[in-house]
Amino acid sequence: MTGTAQPNKGIRLPRDARRAQLLEAAQYVFVHNGYHAAAMDDIAERAGVSKPVLYQHFPGKLELYLALLETHGNELVRRVRTAIESTADNKLRVRAAIGAFYEFVASEDQAFRLVFESDLRGEPAVEKAVENSLSGCIDAITEAVTADAGLDAARARLLAVGLVGLAQVTARDWLDEQQKIPRDEAVNLMSTLAWKGLAGFPLQTP
Numbered sequence: 001m002t003g004t005a006q007p008n009k010g011i012r013l014p015r016d017a018r019r020a021q022l023l024e025a026a027q028y029v030f031v032h033n034g035y036h037a038a039a040m041d042d043i044a045e046r047a048g049v050s051k052p053v054l055y056q057h058f059p060g061k062l063e064l065y066l067a068l069l070e071t072h073g074n075e076l077v078r079r080v081r082t083a084i085e086s087t088a089d090n091k092l093r094v095r096a097a098i099g100a101f102y103e104f105v106a107s108e109d110q111a112f113r114l115v116f117e118s119d120l121r122g123e124p125a126v127e128k129a130v131e132n133s134l135s136g137c138i139d140a141i142t143e144a145v146t147a148d149a150g151l152d153a154a155r156a157r158l159l160a161v162g163l164v165g166l167a168q169v170t171a172r173d174w175l176d177e178q179q180k181i182p183r184d185e186a187v188n189l190m191s192t193l194a195w196k197g198l199a200g201f202p203l204q205t206p
Contacts, residue, residue, distance in 0.1 A: 019057050022047050023071065026064050031110045035065060035120045066125055069118075072111040073133025076104050081140040090148055094163070095191035097141060101167035102187050105175045116172060137164050163194055 013021065025047035029038045040061055044054045058064040083096035105112040115133060120126045141160035146153055167190065174186050181189070 015057075018049075018053070022049070022054060022057055022064070023068055027068055027109060027111070027114065030065060030068065031113055035061075035118065040064075062123070062125070065114075065120065066129055068111075068114055069126065069129040069133075072115050073129060073136070075111070076100075076115065076133050077136035077140065079104060080137040084140050084144050090144075091191075091195050093144060094195050095187060097163065098167045098171075098191045098194065099187045101164075101171040102174065102183055105171045106179075106183060112172070112175075116168065134164060134168070162197075166190060166194055 022043070026038075026043045029042045029046055033042065038061065040051060040054060043064070044051045047054065058067065079100040080097055083100040084093055086096050087093055105116075115130055118126055118130070121130070138157060138160045141163055142153065142157045145151060145156035145159050149156065149159075151159070170186070170190050174181065174183075179186075
């Protein structure tokens with residue numbers, strides 16, 4: 001494993017602070033080693049704690065991984081919901097929502113790899129955690145589309161699924177291609193593509 005252990009052995013931290021420290025260490029190990037190659041010994045060493053301390057907070061590697069997925073999944077949903085609520089202009093909403101995905105995948109902590117590129121997707125609990133994060137994003141967009149486009153929930157949700165799919169897939173491809181296009185330009189390209197379709201469902205006025 002690369003990296004050095006953090007010098008925290010012997011320091012007693014409040015429970016929440018210790019949990020955050022352990023999650024940070026686990027994220028580094030999972031991102032760099034993958035789930036299957038990661039070991040609790042590596043995580044404890046990275047955090048600068050003993051294995052018993054690690055097990056006091058997380059009974060096993062899967063529980064630790066799921067805690068990270070939930071944390072980052074909730075953060076993605078928060079970003080998308082904040083983007084949607086940042087403006088009443090539908091065109092700007094589309095851009096902001098797509099931009100939220102690009103910002104998420106471009107974050108230096110590589111949290112997106114845990115959410116979208118897990119080597120544990122065959123595990124039902126992991127699959128459910130990933131689905132929950134995407135569903136949260138879809139729900140946020142569905143609410144806006146239902147209110148502003150005058151569509152019923154089923155049709156609004158299908159449009160939201162399409163927008164989330166476009167944002168997620170293109171953002172990951174943009175990153176894999178070494179960000180050859182500046183992020184703002186990439187977001188503009190994709191939001192223009194999405195808006196050309198969503199503009200067919202204009203804001204309904206009383």
